[in-house]
Amino acid sequence: MKLSTKDRIIEATVELVNEKGYKGATTREIAERAGLNEVTLFRHFGNKKGIVEAVIQKYAFVDLLENTFKDKVIWEVEKDLKMLVREYQFLLEQKKTVILLSIKEAGEFPELDALMKYIPQKYIEILKNYFEKMVEKEKIKKVDPTIVATNFVFINFGYFLMKTRINPGEEEYPIDNFIEKNIEFFIQSLQ
Amino acid sequence: MKLSTKDRIIEATVELVNEKGYKGATTREIAERAGLNEVTLFRHFGNKKGIVEAVIQKYAFVDLLENTFKDKVIWEVEKDLKMLVREYQFLLEQKKTVILLSIKEAGEFPELDALMKYIPQKYIEILKNYFEKMVEKEKIKKVDPTIVATNFVFINFGYFLMKTRINPGEEEYPIDNFIEKNIEFFIQSLQ
DNA sequence: ATTGATTGCAAGTGGTAACTTGCATTATTT
DNA sequence: AAATAATGCAAGTTACCACTTGCAATCAAT
Numbered sequence: 443m444k445l446s447t448k449d450r451i452i453e454a455t456v457e458l459v460n461e462k463g464y465k466g467a468t469t470r471e472i473a474e475r476a477g478l479n480e481v482t483l484f485r486h487f488g489n490k491k492g493i494v495e496a497v498i499q500k501y502a503f504v505d506l507l508e509n510t511f512k513d514k515v516i517w518e519v520e521k522d523l524k525m526l527v528r529e530y531q532f533l534l535e536q537k538k539t540v541i542l543l544s545i546k547e548a549g550e551f552p553e554l555d556a557l558m559k560y561i562p563q564k565y566i567e568i569l570k571n572y573f574e575k576m577v578e579k580e581k582i583k584k585v586d587p588t589i590v591a592t593n594f595v596f597i598n599f600g601y602f603l604m605k606t607r608i609n610p611g612e613e614e615y616p617i618d619n620f621i622e623k624n625i626e627f628f629i630q631s632l633q
Numbered sequence: 634m635k636l637s638t639k640d641r642i643i644e645a646t647v648e649l650v651n652e653k654g655y656k657g658a659t660t661r662e663i664a665e666r667a668g669l670n671e672v673t674l675f676r677h678f679g680n681k682k683g684i685v686e687a688v689i690q691k692y693a694f695v696d697l698l699e700n701t702f703k704d705k706v707i708w709e710v711e712k713d714l715k716m717l718v719r720e721y722q723f724l725l726e727q728k729k730t731v732i733l734l735s736i737k738e739a740g741e742f743p744e745l746d747a748l749m750k751y752i753p754q755k756y757i758e759i760l761k762n763y764f765e766k767m768v769e770k771e772k773i774k775k776v777d778p779t780i781v782a783t784n785f786v787f788i789n790f791g792y793f794l795m796k797t798r799i800n801p802g803e804e805e806y807p808i809d810n811f812i813e814k815n816i817e818f819f820i821q822s823l824q
Numbered sequence: 825a826t827t828g829a830t831t832g833c834a835a836g837t838g839g840t841a842a843c844t845t846g847c848a849t850t851a852t853t854t
Numbered sequence: 855a856a857a858t859a860a861t862g863c864a865a866g867t868t869a870c871c872a873c874t875t876g877c878a879a880t881c882a883a884t
Contacts, residue, residue, distance in 0.1 A: 465656040546737045589814045600787030623780045631822030
């Protein structure tokens with residue numbers, strides 16, 4: 443199935459901006475990669491910023507983590523947390539473009555700054571509620587839910603960045619390994 | 634005390650590159666901020682890349698963490714780890730410029746990519762040795778030193794990025810809070 | 825005080841990037 | 855088949871940026 447012209451432009455922009463940053467990605471090259479004439483970009487999105495804003499629009503949907511959560515949680519720490527790691531890493535991977543963009547071009551796109559604040563906050567909040575209930579249910583030790591939640595997010599975010607920016611390419615930290623070792627250790631500290 | 638011309642240029646470059654990225658920081662503006670004529674930059678460093686390489690040279694010294702470590706460790710988990718968090722966060726703060734630069738301009742400066750790989754690896758290695766010895770001394774539980782070390786680094790790196798890029802400005806996560814809550818929880822999982 | 829190096833000033837060069845315009849061509853719709 | 859819209863092509867405009875050059879002014883060391 444073919445992509446629409448707009449989508450071709452958006453995809454090409456995502457790729458190039460990831461490779462070279464906002465300023466490094468020229469409209470000419472975007473057009474080239476999309477297999478289109480440069481003018482077409484402008485006719486669709488007005489200007490370069492307009493293209494990137496369309497990219498953001500597309501990738502910055504408020505996510506479904508909350509629903510995923512309600513559907514998949516079975517109130518068993520180990521299984522739940524392992525599932526959540528996968529979901530979160532998947533979500534980060536999906537949003538990699540905009541996450542890296544927001545780091546690279548901080549300030550340039552205010553919507554992004556807001557989003558980057560929102561994602562971890564939301565995630566911490568969801569986890570906080572989860573740990574609270576688990577404490578109530580006496581399924582885990584009596585811990586401070588907020589602390590546990592932030593640590594969990596820090597570990598996840600640290601892992602994500604380590605593998606995408608610090609050690610890209612190398613497969614030293616495959617996710618299964620991460621879950622079986624690092625997350626498992628984390629889980630043990632809750633029991 | 635006055636800075637030398639070269640240092641003024643380097644400092645101005647650090648500031649502007651942090652604000653606007655490598656491509657966004659124009660030589661004109663660097664000169665302006667350094668209170669110098671634009672030509673002077675080129676006479677000193679040849680070209681723009683040369684300036685940034687001087688910045689890297691200055692900030693990318695292989696660090697003293699290893700020595701700090703030998704000097705300050707007293708083989709008490711809680712005190713040691715709290716001390717190490719401060720040292721590591723201080724180190725990250727010092728190198729913030731090059732860390733962010735390496736994220737922003739990945740690929741543009743190969744030395745940086747190497748450094749960004751080296752810093753966490755080195756840190757994990759040092760910590761691994763520390764935890765190994767602590768297990769031997771029976772001061773902490775029998776844990777996998779490597780796992781504990783990576784988790785510790787992930788938490789630290791996650792915290793660092795959260796506060797510098799995701800939530801800049803806001804003082805929601807002051808370091809003392811981080812240590813007293815998050816790190817303390819981590820420490821408890823070792824005892 | 826003289827000399828040699830450092831910096832400032834002014835003007836310019838070459839290159840490239842974003843964006844425009846007019847017209848021809850191809851798709852899509854009616 | 856005719857009309858409307860989407861895309862291509864070619865050429866150009868404007869703006870800015872990295873970098874250069876020649877000369878004057880200043881500063882530092884001898």
